[in-house]
Amino acid sequence: MVIFSMSQKFTNSTLSGILEIDKLKNVDMPIENANGLPNECYTNADYLDYEREKIFCNKWIVIGVASSIPNPGDARPYNLLGIPLILVRDKDRGIKVFHNVCSHRGFKLIDKPCTLKNVIRCPYHSWSYDFKGNLIATPHIGGLNNHQSEKFDKNKSNLKEVKSKVWMDIIFVNINSNEIEFDDYIKPLEDRWSSFINKDDQKLIVHSNDYGYFNLDVNCNWKFAIENYCESYHLPTIHPELNKVSNINDHYHIQGLPNRFAGQGSKKYEQPVKGNKKFETFPNWDKTKLKNSEYIALFPNVMIGLHIDHFYVYWLEPLAMDKTREHMQMYYIGNESANGEELKELRKENSRFWKDVMIEDIKAIEGMQEGRNSPVYNGGNFSPVMDQPTHQFHKWVATNLL
Known part of the structure; x- marks a missing residue:
């Protein structure tokens, strides 16, 4: 299983352009003297981009429950602050989470809850993936009615899987694959x-x-x-x-x-x-x-x-x-x-x-x-x-x- 990381470079200097770092340091003090998180953490759109990386991509977060996709082939899209994801129940009844993007031309694969028959098929050029994320069909890639190409390695274009775990029916993901x-x-x-x-x-x-x-x-x-x-x-x-x-x-x-x-x-x-x-x-x-x-x-x-x-x-x-x-x-x-x-x-x-x-x-x-x-x-x-x-x-x- 290959887990894809999409970590970006956000530093304290990035954060200091949004709010005063000392305001955050005042939070981590004894409760008698501490302040809460500053206003910018609730009102600043630039801060939300920083938080998306540091909190929602770096940590284990919840994006749904397994009972919402009970049967093999059931799939749901999820938008994590602009990051498109897919939750899918595979044929072994396990849960997989992938980035919701075709490896070919970057088309969004699904846009509403659905039940898939055998594959995740891209609506653009019909490139298709099994429920494990493997690229299994590339129609006409070598020309009309030629669905193979010696110059193209399918194994390098599988869906990008997100590290995930189901606990008490709750689906947790770690987008950047960097948590414990x-x-x-x-x-x-x-x-x-x-x-x-x-x-x-x-x-x-x-x-x-x-x-x-x-x-x-x-x-x-x-x-x-x-x-x-x-x-x-x-x-x-x-x-x-x-x-x-x-x-x-x-x-x-x-x-x-x-x-x-x-x-x-x-x-x-x-x-x-x-x-x-x-x-x-x-x-x-x-x-x-x-x-x-x-x-x-x-x-x-x-x-x-x-x-x-x-x-x-x-x-x-x-x-x-x-x-x-x-x-x-x-x-x-x-x-x-x-x-x-x-x-x-x-x-x-x-x-x-x-x-x-x-x-x-x-x-x-x-x-x-x-x-x-x-x-x-x-x-x-x-x-x-x-x-x-x-x-x-x-x-x-x-x-x-x-």
């Missing part, structure tokens, strides 16, 4: 969650086909969604109804080391019930933590909710400096809970509950975007008690930019 191996990357989170779920439990999750997905378009930078998700400080003001059943005092902070994730947990989760019906539960969940739930932001762009009876993936698709698409995917334990008719209404209510929570958050994150237009705002300050996970995310961004 995924198993090492995810290990701190798996270790943390080992008292809730083990590797066998991970295989039990099933995506809900009826009330398993929704998306929201928000007018703000992608980072605001992560910052907001990390903390419970905003519960009384933004989520008053949720705060009645699970308030600040029921929550605790999560700061994963090495510095790859942060978030919050609750000690007061109550399983949704419809009559006497409940969802199935993870079989190996620690019996002393039956009411625990955890809400992790795995940097940079995915938020995960882990409960004894369901699991969700809330991942971010940055569209522009001030526009983000939020994708919510819902999972349950076993197919009966995920797709059985008896629990359909319970799934509907659970999906509505989480959608209402996420819609409530829009006011907060769009309000922060509008506020960043203030020339006197210095990146803000942090509560030493309430904002530790959010500060951790700011430090992670600043460190990777520098």
